[in-house]
Amino acid sequence: MITCSAPGKVYLFGEHAVVYGEPAVCCAVDIRTRVSVGPADSVTISSSLGTTGIDFETHPYVSAVVERFREITSLEGVSIRIVSEIPVGSGLGSSAAVTIATIKALDTLLGTGLELDDIARMGHEVEQRIQGAASQTDTYVCTMGGVVMIPQRKGLDLIDCGLVIGNTNIFSSTKELVANVAELNESFPEVIGPVLSSIGMMSTVGEDLVNSKDYVSVGKLMNINQGLLDAIGVGCAELSSFTYAARNNGAYGAKITGAGGGGCMVAIAPRERVDDVAAAIAAAGGEVVVTEATDIGVREESR
Numbered sequence: 001m002i003t004c005s006a007p008g009k010v011y012l013f014g015e016h017a018v019v020y021g022e023p024a025v026c027c028a029v030d031i032r033t034r035v036s037v038g039p040a041d042s043v044t045i046s047s048s049l050g051t052t053g054i055d056f057e058t059h060p061y062v063s064a065v066v067e068r069f070r071e072i073t074s075l076e077g078v079s080i081r082i083v084s085e086i087p088v089g090s091g092l093g094s095s096a097a098v099t100i101a102t103i104k105a106l107d108t109l110l111g112t113g114l115e116l117d118d119i120a121r122m123g124h125e126v127e128q129r130i131q132g133a134a135s136q137t138d139t140y141v142c143t144m145g146g147v148v149m150i151p152q153r154k155g156l157d158l159i160d161c162g163l164v165i166g167n168t169n170i171f172s173s174t175k176e177l178v179a180n181v182a183e184l185n186e187s188f189p190e191v192i193g194p195v196l197s198s199i200g201m202m203s204t205v206g207e208d209l210v211n212s213k214d215y216v217s218v219g220k221l222m223n224i225n226q227g228l229l230d231a232i233g234v235g236c237a238e239l240s241s242f243t244y245a246a247r248n249n250g251a252y253g254a255k256i257t258g259a260g261g262g263g264c265m266v267a268i269a270p271r272e273r274v275d276d277v278a279a280a281i282a283a284a285g286g287e288v289v290v291t292e293a294t295d296i297g298v299r300e301e302s303r
């Protein structure tokens with residue numbers, strides 16, 4: 001049995017706009033998905049979602065990874081077991097983490113010798129196939145770890161303050177939210193185009209602020225980014241309520257992370273205010289995860 005793991009992520013800036021080629025800044029976080037693989041006669045995929053064979057309804061990402069390996073190896077059967085700390089369909093990159101950890105686990109089992117860049121590329125192809133339109137952000141960050149600016153693939157300084165996540169526990173499908181933004185953009189290109197460019201500008205302006213650890217200014221930009229995410233229709237009442245609760249209780253800034261429409265928001269906060277921010281989000285009805293940035297990307301855990 002070989003076990004590999006990959007981290008989840010939060011966006012400091014730029015989700016959705018990054019699908020249109022705008023820059024984004026994304027940060028790997030210390031909650032992980034673990035995938036164990038071993039030889040078997042047929043394909044079995046087991047997770048909290050159920051136990052299946054190749055099945056594009058229940059396990060689309062993992063099924064697509066297996067099909068991809070069948071193109072480059074003589075893979076017939078394999079047993080795949082997924083255990084994840086990352087809530088599914090929540091904006092924390094569960095799809096990227098399960099995809100990348102599965103690729104690394106199969107690469108290790110089958111001895112295909114993929115480099116990290118190959119793993120990230122294959123992961124992106126899988127996300128594009130399943131999600132429709134997908135940026136390289138989640139799969140790249142979760143492969144490499146750390147804080148990364150996309151599309152430059154430039155590593156920024158690790159975030160050195162508290163990260164508090166508030167989960168609405170409202171399931172949201174990234175594929176659907178990305179399609180909704182595309183529809184809005186088709187209806188009102190003159191209005192939505194500039195909003196997407198402004199979201200991209202957050203990363204351009206924010207890059208130096210992240211590297212100089214000016215989290216007061218990073219937080220202000222995150223708040224502006226949140227307003228623009230609301231403008232493109234990916235907010236919801238719960239996400240707004242949690243972001244205001246965080247900001248009113250000591251956070252530098254707070255916004256949706258990932259696709260939105262439900263899922264999670266993220267606040268950055270001084271470490272001494274993390275408990276206050278967490279309590280405020282919980283009082284507003286959120287499920288809280290306190291975490292940290294991590295520079296540990298995909299890795300083998302045991303064999």
Ligand SMILES: Nc1ncnc2c1ncn2[C@@H]1O[C@H](COP(=O)(O)OP(=O)(O)O)[C@@H](O)[C@H]1O
Pocket residue numbers: 033047048049058059060061082083084087088089090091092093094095096098172173174175258259263
């Ligand atoms: N632990 C897991 N086990 C199996 N499949 C998973 C797991 N986590 C995520 N997935 C897959 O990823 C999908 C959610 O991806 P997506 O809509 O992009 O949301 P997220 O924001 O969490 O990445 C799930 O429907 C499932 O297909």
Ligand SMILES: C[C@@](O)(CCOP(=O)(O)O)CC(=O)O
Pocket residue numbers: 014015016017018019090091092093094095133134135136137138174178257258259260
């Ligand atoms: C909305 C988007 O920018 C991020 C989606 O992240 P998540 O799947 O919600 O964790 C889509 C993408 O970049 O592919």
Ligand SMILES: [Mg+2]
Pocket residue numbers: 093094095096138174
């Ligand atoms: Mg996803």
